[in-house]
Amino acid sequence: MEWRRDSEVALVHAVPGDTWKGVMPDAPEEELRGFYGPLGAGLAVYCHIHRPYIRRLPTLTVANAGSVGLPYDGDAGSSYLIIEDGEPSVRRVEYDLDRHLADLKASGYPTARWLAEQARTARGGFPKLD
Template identity: 35%
Template sequence: MKLLLIADIHANLEALQAVLKVPHDRAICLGDIVDYGPDPDRCIDLLQKKDIPTIRGNHDNAVAFKVDCQCGYKYKHLSVATREYTWEILDRSRIEYLQRLPLLIKEEIDGKKLYLTHASPRSIYEYIKPETPDEEIQSMIDGAAEPVEVEFLAVGHSHIPMNRKLGSLTIINPGSVGQPRDGDTRAGCAVFDTETREMEFLRLEYDIDAVCKKIEERMPYAEELMAILRWGY
């Protein structure tokens, strides 16, 4: 099976539409549908229309329950400002959709066991990055609410693609669909072939100008939000 992994859409409809065109048998979203972008409602609707299992990210959680997103200092003011916009856009049914999203998904596909969550197995706020020390990741795994007794751990949250080993565990981050922060402005995703165990990381062009136009017309802090999309960090 070709499993499409997507994460950190952040209300960027054009980027989401681009990654969903990648050939796949099934897709799973690792969270953060909302905040920062102009189309939170349409992104939620598309995921529901496609019946894509989705995990609740820290921004989804903040919008759904009106709590702190606990994101990094550099972007926090943008998150807070765009959340007011997001609440204006989303109706009650879409808020309830975010509230119902699970914090993790466990799957076994073609004999491969996967643990999928937004940030770390211990918290929706912790970052697992390419430079995170092994012992720090291990402590996150040891502190998980449910045992991480799998071969593959898939996370998002950092917006940075990653494929690394920790003992017998492979940790995957497909990167960000709607807000890459690794200097590459293209939408990010990954396709995991569960039969061959091969992982392909993809970057796809999309209409950034169209997204920026909507941000400029509708949203606060438009210049900063557009700069992130145009620079990729």
């Protein structure tokens, strides 16, 4: 699904037309308007960068829901976005990170070490592995 829109909320993975474009929380207002304004909704929600935030512009609110399993904002807790009465809010949920890391190690999954380092640091990118 490229994007979903109703009269108030538009949902996209990254930006319309580009699944991999990463728009950061501190992007200039013009960039946010350029990507999400044409969707025609008052609230545009995306997730690609795994960093939860809400930016309110005069006629548009842009929100990122973050990530349940691979947050990239330094907080290892899961995040998600709730929209109540048209107002978005980010929620965080703590979980047993040590158990998650042990489960990853025991899983035999090919990229388990990488995923564990991502979960531990909550920073994204490519961690240095010995």
